[in-house]
Amino acid sequence: MKLLALLAGSSALASAVMVPQAWADEAPADGHVQPSSQIVVTAPFQRDRLDILSGVSVVQGEELAQALRSTLGETLDRFPGVSATSFGPNASRPVLRGLQGERVRILTDGVGAFDVSNTSADHAVAINPLLAERIEVLRGPATLLFGSSAIGGVVNVIDKRIPRQIPDEPVHVDMIGTYGSAADERSVGGAVDVPLAGKFVIHADGSYMKTGNLRVGGNVLAPVARLTALANAGTEDEDQSAEGISFAENAALKGRLPNSGAETWTAGVGAALITDSGNMGIAYSRYDSLYGVPVRYAVRPGEEQEGPRLDVAQDRLDLRAEVETGGGLLKSIRARAGYASYRHFELEGDGAIGTAFYNKGLEGRLELVQADRGAWKGASGVQYFSRDFNVIGDEAFLPKSSTQQLGLFTLQQIDLGALKLEGGARYEHTVAQAFPTGDQPQFFGGKRTFDTLSASAGASYGFAQGWRLGVNLSRTARAPSAEELFANGPHAGTQAFEVGSPDFKVERATGLEAVLRGQGAGFNLEASAYYNWFDNFIYEDLTGEVEDGLPVYQFGQAKARYYGFEVQASATLAKLGGMDLVADGLADYVHAEVVGIGPAPRIPPLRVQGGLALNGKNVDLRGEVEWSDSQNRTTAFETQTASFTVVNAQVNYRPWGNDRPLSFALSANNIFDVDARRHASFLKDFAPLAGRDIRITARASF
Incomplete structure (x- = not known):
């Protein structure tokens, strides 16, 4: 059955994509672009997707508008190799090839998000996808440019908050609005760019979203949790549970996911000087959200349950500059920096603050792009990252800590026509330090220093017109995070008493990946297979002990093996009048094992998706x-x-085609209202995915 499903799904998602002029010389008249011909910009120099030596996904334009959800994880989860943590509808981070948290870097235009979403699955990413212009997901050699924590991959969300080009109009406006029935979701976002004096552009944007409790397709609790709750209902042991809890009532919950509503707004302003030889800009933004975390319901005696709300706020400052040197040594110099002050309060049922998280982050990078030397091009640079993190409250599982990281990197490429060679390297110096107070004797006090070296090399060969086969080999090293080193306390978000180790060694991975891409008249295909060998892989294991009413999870290190594949393809089957009949599909799979322990936790299973579309100029x-x-x-x-x-x-409608960029989208998701749960989620047994959801989206640019 699995083999038949796999063969049936060996075709891929290739919806309509609109390419901005800055990233492509010319887009087809109907707005549809072959995925293999997309330009990827997450690197010091732009590259055609066909030439990249690892799996990559690019989403923008109508495809992004159709995929948009309230979180970054749910927006991207339908792309090859991508799942989501799905900690309810408000906190969902991307999972890449079974790796999440510290092993996936979430970026805003090349620098970090400066939130604490890596610390726990119940913490939202402080990026609103509603204002994204383009999102790129990368694995492989190019990720070395962005830090050792990108060992699993990079998600780069690109917006226009710092303008990149001068609008043709006196005032340029982008707008998008969405209604989703499953959570009574109402969202609207907009941006305005105004050129001044032919060289300056000022920018303003904002967004607002409000949702109610999510509608789900059936019971809130998964069958195994319901059976456990019913088995303990009505027994003498039920009196030992927290006050007011009824196991039978928990088992009967259905229809709506309690405590899953949210209200989020963002605002930003920016300005840029743009000339023929470069640009320089600055932006300020504010992110503010109040959202509920679905309840982890008690199903056994002694278990507690609570439904906290998180009050999140972030103030952020961004800088970007680029100058074309025109010299014989360097083609351009690029600088990018960001700073943010973040805090969130975990609110109890009565509104009191239970635990407070504070994070101040700073990241800057300088890239030197070499002048092309015949077939040789490349870029090198330096990156600095600083983070001051503190948790205050009864459930503080970490001491106050700081992390500083300095990285040196390079990416080099040689284009010999049919044969392309690529190599990258990164050196990183990391200092992580803990500062426990006098009343926190359980925490380690002191610092750890790590020096790591990562490298990758690969080659691709164009063996036929439109076809290219690539292979890359990488050896990457990741310094343990402060959370992995210093944790020793109750973590309500994951319902665990987490214990790290300040003695952890550097986590290392050797990766091998093969990629096949091809396109021709009316079809395209992309497939990749990978195998990663980890040494000193940091994993969690249940000890069987209980502290503060929570099961104890001890972090340890061991060897691990991750391997899998992704395949996507599409083909035009026929032309019906002015429309193309297109079949597409994708399949992905990952197998993960912690050697000597067993399967790695929260690994997405085999997935297959297939679709049939009629694409035209207007519909x-x-x-x-x-x-x-x-x-x-x-x-x-x-x-x-x-x-x-x-x-x-789904239906997309463009009243005036692409001549006047106005579009409407109507979609029906999970039409048969099935009970769907994502295995990568900590909360899958208590928070299913959305049930039937009718969504309407309008997008305009003028």
Whole structure:
């Protein structure tokens, strides 16, 4: 059955993509672009997607508008190799090839998000995808440019807050609005760019989103949790549970996901000087959100349950500059920096602050892009990162800590026509230090210093017109994070008492990946297979002990193996009048094992998606089916996850084609209202994915 499903899904998602003029010389008249011909900008120099030596996804334009959800994870989860943490509808971070948290870097235009979403799955990413112009997901050699914590990959969200080009109009406006029925979601976003004196551009943007409790397709609790709750209902032991808890009432919950509403707003202003030889700009933004975290319901005696709300605020300052030197040595010099002050309060049921998180982050990078020397091009640079992090409250599981990191990197490419060679390297010096107070004897006090060297090399060969096969080999090293080194306390977000180790060694991974890309008249194909060998892999293990009413999870180190594949393709089957009939699909799979321990936790199962679309100048029609296999390879502290199949349909309408950029989208997601749960989620047994969701989106640019 799995083999048949895999063969049936060996075709991929290739929806309409509109390419901005800054990233492509000319877009086709109907706005549809072959994925293999997209330009990827997350690197010091732009590259055609066909030439990149690892898996990559690019989403923008109508495709991004159609995919938009309230979180970054849910926006990207339908792309090859990408899943999501899905800690309810408000906190969902991307999972790349089964890796999440510290092993995936989330960037805003090349620098960090400066939030604490890496610390816990219940913490939202402080990026609103509603204002994104383009999102790129990368793995492989190019990730070395952005830090050792990109060992799993990079998600780069690109916006226009610092303008890149001078508008043709006296005032340029972008607007988007969405309504989603599953959570009564209402969201609107807009941006305005105004050119001044032919060289200056000022920018302003804002967004607002409000949702109610999410509608789900059936019971709130998964079958295994319901059975456990019912088995303990009405027993004498039920009196030992927290006050007011009824196991039978928990088991009967259905229809809506309690405590999952949210209200989020953002605002930003920016300005840039843009000339023929370069640009320089600055931007300020504010992110503010109040959202509920779905309850982890009690199903056994002694378990507590709470539904906290998180009050999040971030103030952020960004700088970007680039100058074309025109010299014989350097083509351009680029600088990018960001600073943010972030805090969030975890609110109890009565509104009192239970635990407070504070984070101040600074990141800057300088890139020197070499002048092309015939077939040789490249870039090198330096990056600095600083983070001051503090948790205050009864559930503080970490001491006050700071992390400083200095990195030197280079990426070099040689283009010999059919044969392309690429190599990258990164040296990194990291200092992590903990500052426990006198009343925190449980925490380590002191610092750890790490020096790491990572490198990659690869080659691709164009063996036929439009076809290219690439192979890359990498050896990467990641310094343990402050959370992994210094944790020793109750973590309510994950319902665990987490214990790290200040004695951890550097985590190292050797990766091998092969990529095949091809396109021709009316079709395209992209497939990749990878194998990663980890040494000193940091993992969590249940000890069987209980502290502060929570199970104890001890972080340890061991060898680990991650391998899998991704495949996507599309083909034009026929032309019907002025429309193209296109079949597409994707499939991905990852297998992960901690050697000597067992399966790695929260690994997405095999997934297959297939669709059929009619694409025209004014109208696109599409239907798709996504099947996710059951996940039975679990750790001792996980439950199995059942398979599910969801059916979606959508219509895109452009009244004036692409001559006047106005579009409307209507979609029906999870049409048959199935109970769907994502295995990568900590909260999958208590927070299913959305049930039937009818979404309407309008987008305009003028």
